[in-house]
Amino acid sequence: MDQQKIDIRNIPVHVEVHQPVGVSGQYNPRDRIYVRAVKGLHQAIRRYMGFVFMGLFMLLPWLRYEGHQAILLDITEQKFNIFALTLWPQDFTILAWLFIIAAYALFFITAFYGRVWCGYLCPQSVWTFIFIWFEEKIQGTRHQRMKLDADPWSGSKFIKKAATHFCWLAFSLLTALIFVGYFTPVGPLFAEFFTLQASFWAVVSVLFFTLCTYGNAGWMREIMCTHICPYARFQSAMFDKDTFTVTYDEKRGENRGPRGRKDKDYKDKGLGDCIDCNLCVQVCPTGIDIRNGLQYECINCGACIDACDDTMTKMGYPTGLIRYTTEHSLNGKPTKVLRPKLLGYLLVLIVVCGAFVWTLYSRVPFEMNIIRDRGALYRETNEGLVENTYTLSISNKSQHAVQYDLSVASDASFNWIGPHQASLNGGETRSVTVSLALDPYATEQRSLDISFTVQQAGNPDVKLEQTTKFFVGR
Structure with a gap:
């Protein structure tokens, strides 16, 4: 039997890897985001809600109930005192019901109004906005902060930077003391910590949470939301075409471009209502451009809505170019609020709330x-x-x-x-x-x-x- 020889030829394969290029021309995993201050309805709501819940967080450990700390989650004694209620390890089901209720409440809100929890009440967002507020008060506006970072080091720059980090650390320390005060008597904790008489584990806990708050809100910021927090990743599973999200009305806004306030014939030139001022990007805490569509980095804080509405008002255009809306609404279809997914989350939430109430009611002390x-x-x-x-x-x-x-x-x-x-x-x-x-x-x-x-x-x-x-x- 004749054997035929098959020629084998080596084919060189060249793979070219393209790395993203940052501002400096070299790979930069993160360019710093300078968030611009903005005023408006949604930011006022966010600030007021932040004040209320921040006040509750700061004040609750100091409340007294019948001679003892009203809320004390004493891990060493294995009991949680919550006003008149005391929970023991045997009452783990009550805590489990609370976590389940919180989870399904989050699912329900997300399916209805997107990531509003992230934008308005998430501790990472609240503390980040507080740290940015310190920056604004000490270093100035967005452009002033950018210029300060670009300038060479000087005495003035050192003082401003040192004052900023001092305020960050001081607020982080206060946050850590209050947080640890939920797990150990808060009054003695403050007195013993500042008189250097606190226990080893109390000091370690306070310093640990101080560094965590300082690092998360001062340095990592949007990295927590975009790369670390798992909620940003699985939120899309709860979205549908009837979920209200912060959305740019592309049909109305494009083509974007600059024009004068008195230019009333801009539509004849093929322009939309977007004047390409870029303010929606400058006020975004995660640094995205909402005009590129729905992105997992968006935390639904509404900052871009307030910035855009302010620009539209100054230009004499109708507001709402960026707004909370649904995909169906943008396409001219009716939005279905009462839909199976939302009703399913609501039903489960009602059931677990009922189970929680029944567990509390039938609990024998x-x-x-x-x-x-x-x-x-x-x-x-x-x-x-x-x-x-x-x-x-x-x-x-x-x-x-x-x-x-x-x-x-x-x-x-x-x-x-x-x-x-x-x-x-x-x-x-x-x-x-x-x-x-x-x-x-x-x-x-x-x-x-x-x-x-x-x-x-x-x-x-x-x-x-x-x-x-x-x-x-x-």
Whole structure:
């Protein structure tokens, strides 16, 4: 059989890699964003909401309730005090319901109005805007800050930069102290920290959160939103064509281009309402151009809306070139607010809220565990009775001293040996040992089902029952 030789030729393959080019001509993973100040309806709403929730964050740890800190999430003692409610590790389901409610509330809001949480209430955005406010007050406007960074180092530049970073660090330290104050008594924390008497872990925690706040809001800023926060990545799964997002009306705005205020014939020249002032880019905290369409970096803060509306008003054009709208609305179709996805999120949110309320309502403020005598299942007394010994472990999960009544229920008649009442302070756990004695000829069974009951004295509706076995031993 003839064999044919196949010629093999090496074909050189050249792969050329193109790297992005920054302003300096070299690869720059991040050019600094100089955010321009803007005023308007949406920024006023954002500021007022930020003031309210920032005030709550700062003031809540200082509130007192019946002689103790109203909100204290004490991890070392494994209990969370929230006004009159005390949560223990056994109440993890309540915290789980809270997290589930927060998640579905976020899904519902996102499906309806986009990433408004990110733009208005996210701590990263709120603290970033506060740090930018410090920059504006110390270093000046956007153009002044850009010029200051471009200028060579001088005494004036050093003072402005040092003052800015001092304010950032001071506010970060205050934030860290308040935050740690949710987990340890806030009053002693402040006093001990500044007198150098705080514990090692308290100091480490405060310094850690200080550096985190300083780094996130002062240096990383939009990197947290665009590269680190997972919410920016999966938000698109909750968007649809009826979701209200910050959107540029391309049909109305294009073709963009400059013109004078008195130029009323700009449409005859093929121009749209966008005068290409670039203010929408300058005020954006993530540095995007909303005119390029929906982008995952957009946090729906509405800054570009306020900047554009101000420009449209000065030009004498109708406002709303950039606005909260839907894709269907831009295409001339009606927006469906009540749609299956949104109703589904709402239904689940209502269900989990109901489950949370029911869990709180049905929660018994104490706990009981029955531990049998490990030495023997039963023993015979001198009187010929069969005796079983039990240890009732009772935990008072409330914040007040409570007295409990102890009893047992069964078809047989037992002799109760031990205390019938137990008094526990708030948060205390106590073991009460009781014995039950029974005439072995009173029943033909080798074991009996019995039910111990622990009831709050004076309140028959608050009680716990637990079933166990009584061994006769015949």
